[in-house]
Amino acid sequence: MATVTCLHDAYGRRAHTCRRVFGAAAQLLEGDADVSVSRLAAQAQMAPATLRAHFPSLEVVFAELYLHRVTTLPLDIDPDIGIADRVSDQLTAMTLLLADEPRLARMCTRVLVSTDDDAIADVRSRISDEVRRRISTALGTGAWPEVLATLESVFWGALLQAQTGPMTYRQAARQLQTMVALIVPQAGVDTCPR
Missing domain, CATH: 1.10.10 (Arc Repressor Mutant, subunit A)
Structure with missing residues (x-):
């Protein structure tokens, strides 16, 4: 049997x-x-x-939804294009996730700046880890931590500006491309601060 x-x-x-x-x-x-x-x-x-x-809350649902959408974005890095373009591609893709969904964008922004819920803090930490992973992968090996930290700050600042009104998410994505070009060195130059 x-x-x-x-x-x-x-x-x-x-x-x-x-x-x-x-x-x-x-x-x-x-x-x-x-x-x-x-x-x-x-x-x-x-x-x-x-x-x-x-x-545990609606806020956690929307934070997890954004995390899910970020983690399902392709992370195909073309080694034949410049570092700035690779980083811009990743930051643009993460920014444009919210461009066509204003209600989701409002919910996500509210959640991402919330500091009074441990469940949200956990999801926010996982979102940060994923953003860091994508930027780090696009930068490649040898990038200084200061460059990575600066790019993360620029990304979060652009999302906050897009949500608070000075610009749209599409404008934020274009501005991110400009900022990345200023932060990330041109081809042939290392990513180490002087």
């Missing part, structure tokens, strides 16, 4: 739940309705308690 063992795939179930919630959140943001836990749970076809078990 054979024994059948069913394995519990917690990661697969979590990924499935996240896809449902992220899809529902994106649909709600396309409309004019207010987003609430009960409305999001209904859209995702799950009980509000189940939603809260995976995401």
